[in-house]
Amino acid sequence: MNKVLVIAEHAGGSLNPATAKCVTCAASVPDAEVTVAVFAADGAGVAAQAAALKGVAKVLLVENAANAQPLAAVLAPQVVKVAAGHGYVFGPSTTFGRDLMPRVAALLGVPQLSDVMAVESATRFKRPVYAGNAITTVEVAPGSVIACTVRVASYESAPAGGNATVEKLAVDVPLPSHTRFVTVSAAKSDRPDLQTAPRVVSGGRALGSAENFEIIYRLAAKLNAGVGASRAAVDAGYAPNEMQVGQTGKIIAPELYVAIGISGAIQHVTGIKDARTIVAINKDPEAPIFEIADIGLVGDLFTLLPEIERLI
């Protein structure tokens, strides 16, 4: 048995969908036995959601008031304790996982594989580098604990239908007080979550202002789509940071991605490569986005979008 520990991400009593994708990756390790660990102040609900995922053998619930917010410095020593006896520790390559997992790996004294996109064998993994312009195969020496973040865009969610046992665990380690959570200000959005939405509409620098960006929201509403943005649009203040798609933003894999007024810089494209269908609207017929778009339309977005809205 290869024992794989998956660290659950959750907020507001709900399991983050990235966790179900991590479980799929974890279950693809040959001869895997997947355990999900939930660190929370009050986590029975989240643990139950994790237990219902197919492929999960066991859920470990570590409740502690200090775990109310996911601070890496507080969670890492607990994860290390729980990870004892596991050959693999997986987390999602969301900001939660990217913050926590390297801290865990360093405490375990092992390297980490970031953004795992395929498990080739019990010791062989594929991961992208150079903004996805090269794919590497990494071999880990036997006997070393394997710490990974999972590129969630590469995996389907583990389906429901599991019935794992939930075990409460008391983890006794000294926790630091040098890091304190103050606040998180999530811009409230009624749009589907960017990372899991089947359709995403994104706007770029061409939108020109936050007011103009409203037409992106309008089209997204019509399509029941999530909303994304290029870095240029975020930097210019047209859209909030959590909407940035790309190498340094979110990597997504929707069924439909519509890029509007986005040139298609390599750093942007790396975030959408796994989209099923890419549509691009740009007034420049030479824009690089057309090299990778399945359907391209040359023209001024400010005349095309109202037309498209009318037609759907």
Place this chain on the structure above:
Amino acid sequence: MRKILVGVKRVIDYNVRIRVKPDGTGVVTDGVKMSINPFDEIALEEALRMRERGEAAEIIAVCIGPDDAQQQLRTALAMGADRAILVKHDGPVDPLVAARTLHAIAQKESPALVIVGKQAIDDDAAQTGPMLAALWDRPQATFASKVEFKGETLVVTREVDAGLETDEVDLPAVITADLRLNEPRYVKLPDIMKAKKKPLDVTDLASLGVDAGSPAQVVRWEPPAQRQKGVMVKDAAELVDMLKKKGLI
């Protein structure tokens, strides 16, 4: 007064089109422009601004890399770092090795702050900062888009998936710089001249007691699957039609 350590990694310039070598042993680097990792310029800029505000006294730029990385360290000195340390190592540097090296230097220099990039744009690992913080047993504030001193603590705004998170960390601490933390300054010619006189120490991993070995090895490089260029449609009607036919809307 406070010292700040800044990680400066030498990477292929972000404008270069990356090509995988036909034999699958790496990417083409011959004759390719090398630069400071863009996030590290941002990290350095933040340190410089702290010094300009009187919040820090000395800035040390550190690179683990080949001899040629002196170029990038000279650029860092020209931007305004006070001195530089090159830890000589040929070949790839695993983030855990980079973190162990920065840890060894942190123990010698006792900085109040270490600022590294959120990720290096070659390995895209995003590990070194949190790994260093773990080894050093100090706080980490990753993906920082705003950093402010409040006495001996730092208030850091972080770009997380949900939006913006604010954390408070005690010093010494590790910060990883995100894109919107600042806009790095341009290097001016006179500063390049001045930088030539600034101290640049050269050492190596062995002198710092760091083992470069890693149980994880890249065994193959390959180009990614290419997306095919699709079709162009002539107007909005044709686009909507096609999307409807494909069942996408």
